Amino acid sequence: MSRKYFGTDGVRGKVGEMPITPDFVMKLGWAAGKVLAKQGSKKVLIGKDTRISGYMLEAALEAGLSAAGLKPVLLGPMPTPAVAYLTRTFRAEAGIVISASHNPFYDNGIKFFSTQGTKLPDEIEDAIEQAMEQDLCCVDSAQLGKASRIDDAPGRYIEFCKSTFPSELSLDGLKIVVDCAHGATYHIAPSVFRELGADVITMGCTPDGLNINDNVGSTAPKALVERVLQEKADLGIAFDGDGDRLIMVDHTGYEVDGDELLYIIARDLQQQGTLVGGVVGTLMTNLGLEVALTKLDIPLVRAKVGDRYVMELLQEKGWRLGGENSGHIICLDQTTTGDGIIASLQVLKAASRADKTLFELRKEIKKFPQILINVRFAGEHDPLASAAVQQSVREVESALGKTGRVLLRKSGTEPLIRVMVEGEEEVQVRAFAEKIAAQVIAAK
Numbered sequence: 001m002s003r004k005y006f007g008t009d010g011v012r013g014k015v016g017e018m019p020i021t022p023d024f025v026m027k028l029g030w031a032a033g034k035v036l037a038k039q040g041s042k043k044v045l046i047g048k049d050t051r052i053s054g055y056m057l058e059a060a061l062e063a064g065l066s067a068a069g070l071k072p073v074l075l076g077p078m079p080t081p082a083v084a085y086l087t088r089t090f091r092a093e094a095g096i097v098i099s100a101s102h103n104p105f106y107d108n109g110i111k112f113f114s115t116q117g118t119k120l121p122d123e124i125e126d127a128i129e130q131a132m133e134q135d136l137c138c139v140d141s142a143q144l145g146k147a148s149r150i151d152d153a154p155g156r157y158i159e160f161c162k163s164t165f166p167s168e169l170s171l172d173g174l175k176i177v178v179d180c181a182h183g184a185t186y187h188i189a190p191s192v193f194r195e196l197g198a199d200v201i202t203m204g205c206t207p208d209g210l211n212i213n214d215n216v217g218s219t220a221p222k223a224l225v226e227r228v229l230q231e232k233a234d235l236g237i238a239f240d241g242d243g244d245r246l247i248m249v250d251h252t253g254y255e256v257d258g259d260e261l262l263y264i265i266a267r268d269l270q271q272q273g274t275l276v277g278g279v280v281g282t283l284m285t286n287l288g289l290e291v292a293l294t295k296l297d298i299p300l301v302r303a304k305v306g307d308r309y310v311m312e313l314l315q316e317k318g319w320r321l322g323g324e325n326s327g328h329i330i331c332l333d334q335t336t337t338g339d340g341i342i343a344s345l346q347v348l349k350a351a352s353r354a355d356k357t358l359f360e361l362r363k364e365i366k367k368f369p370q371i372l373i374n375v376r377f378a379g380e381h382d383p384l385a386s387a388a389v390q391q392s393v394r395e396v397e398s399a400l401g402k403t404g405r406v407l408l409r410k411s412g413t414e415p416l417i418r419v420m421v422e423g424e425e426e427v428q429v430r431a432f433a434e435k436i437a438a439q440v441i442a443a444k
Helices: 022-036 054-067 080-089 122-132 153-163 189-195 222-231 258-272 287-295 307-317 340-354 358-362 387-403 426-443
Strands: 011-014 043-048 071-077 094-098 107-114 175-179 199-203 235-239 246-250 279-282 300-303 321-323 329-331 370-376 405-410 416-422
Touching: 022 043, 022 054, 022 094, 022 107, 022 122, 043 054, 043 080, 054 071, 054 094, 054 107, 071 080, 080 094, 080 107, 080 153, 080 340, 107 122, 153 189, 153 340, 175 189, 175 222, 189 199, 189 235, 189 340, 199 222, 222 235, 222 246, 235 340, 246 258, 246 340, 246 358, 258 279, 258 287, 258 321, 258 329, 258 340, 258 358, 279 287, 279 307, 287 300, 300 307, 307 321, 307 329, 329 340, 340 358, 370 426, 387 405, 387 426, 405 426, 416 426
Parallel strands: 043 071, 043 094, 175 199, 175 235, 279 300, 279 321
Antiparallel strands: 011 107, 094 107, 235 246, 321 329, 370 416, 405 416
């Protein structure tokens, strides 16, 4: 069936506009409760990031779940992967995260985790959408759900993160700048790295409800680059608003993206003899990663863009490592979903084992120039269907031959057309990307 509300990462939109309104979210909580309710704990964990609308949406979800007879358990501000982890450990029926990840504060969203700490399968999301078409009705008063709060949730998650870093290794002597994007990792990530021995300098750790992802975090790494150079730090780590992705910066100010981080982790696992199969990337994964992994005899397969598709392919092949160039990295040896803190610890583990700096490790992969241009659009019109756009793509593909590629796609989380061109020569690649983007703009 075609989706009415759910995108690639739950339900997302601008606050106050459908579907991110209090009445809709209450109905969504009720519908999810109807579908997810079992004879078990009936607990549903609710976490959120730091944007101001989280208070309103949390209350709406709580009301909807309670009306369906489930017991909402409030975690407060928590990274998305932390909610996935805690959902497993508390044997809850489901976990819900109120977040729009890397989007600005005026957006928000709702995403769900199963009792196993994984994204809900399509059939469950379809069932929730079907339940949304029914009239909301409360269970009997005696069966209404009672809300509670877990006060030590951050501490539990900090200890879990630390447990993924071998006890024989330490971060002693490392000076790290940690940028939490004024988001959900602000009270967790600095403690993880400090308790493992690092000298931590924080930024983006003072959320006010309106500043999440505002010129900080993994989507705006320039601020981190400047701070790393200013502090003469060994490296920097930037998370996005809900903590499921990261970007790292080496001591020279170079931004190390998800493709390079995937390579570092994969190479370390191979050297330890613990790499299972190969690596799952996406259609956006840089050709340079493919070339570098091929030299190590590590296979790379590409999924559609979106962490749920990376996860699906990992499960299909029985592999354990995958991710996106955005820094959304899934380490199934450690946890069940993309986790920025966990992924950064795997990179630091690789550096410690190899006795190399992040700079030395990332030099082992050479990326192809990849130009991405985002074109915003509105309405039902599909610029990708334009004959002029398609002709422009064919011309560029013909010019690139086998030394590059073109990818046009709609974002699953924002009203954007993403135009990506990749090849050996940056000037040529940029010109090709601008040529196609101009046609997309003309077709809007």
